Amino acid sequence: MTDALYQKFVKRWEEVMDLPPQTVGPLTPYYKKLVARLKVMPWPVLVIGSVVLVVGLYLLLGSAITILVSVLQRGF
């Protein structure tokens, strides 16, 4: 490994390890699994989360979600 490449590696390593890794006790493995999906191209997870939320809202409010949308649209 050349000196320049090694220096680049060290710099990158220091940058990555600048903050200590986040742990959440016994839930750490699950947290890491979820976060890994959010770090790069998080959109599939975000859309799945939104679908769950919207289905929940529909089950809770029924067709009254149209009122919620009208209120949001009139926020201006």
Place this chain on the structure above:
Amino acid sequence: MGNHVLVSGLSFGRTVIGIATRPYETYRRIVSRGTMWELAYVGVLVSLYCYISRIRVAPVVLTYLVTVGLFWWIGLFAGAKGRLTGFLIAWGYTLVPTLVWFSTTSLLYVLIPPPRSTRPEGFLFSILYLLFSATLLFWKVILSYLALRFGLRLDLGKISLVSLIVLPILFLYSIALYRMGIFRIPFL
């Protein structure tokens, strides 16, 4: 000067793509290497939106400063060790999803004005609109978390604690602005 503007413009464009595709890595870069010039581009976009939508810019800027100030000061009590400039830039980029949502909602307001009906078309639109809104909201939550994580160098527990203190204050602040008629949008 011209070089700074051009380089920051390119950096801003790259960062906007980055916060959508690789938010974690991009936020680390924003906090460590971002410049205040990039914040100017966010300011220009916000001003442009306010001008088109006929909303006053001052309350938006005030809200941004109040939010950053609250998170910064309460974060310091929780042991934050970040750099204020880095946090200012990082929080500025959290306005990108907000801007996307407000612009789209404004456009939809003109194209398909409310109220929504319970007919199949109205219902389908409502579902799609809520999906879009919730996705952007989750994106904003992630960016806000990363701004606090890298900008203030806090861990998840402290971020939750600081948010639990700051969010009710911001909620009251929003209602106050709304009641005073200064700002018609109570949820920026």
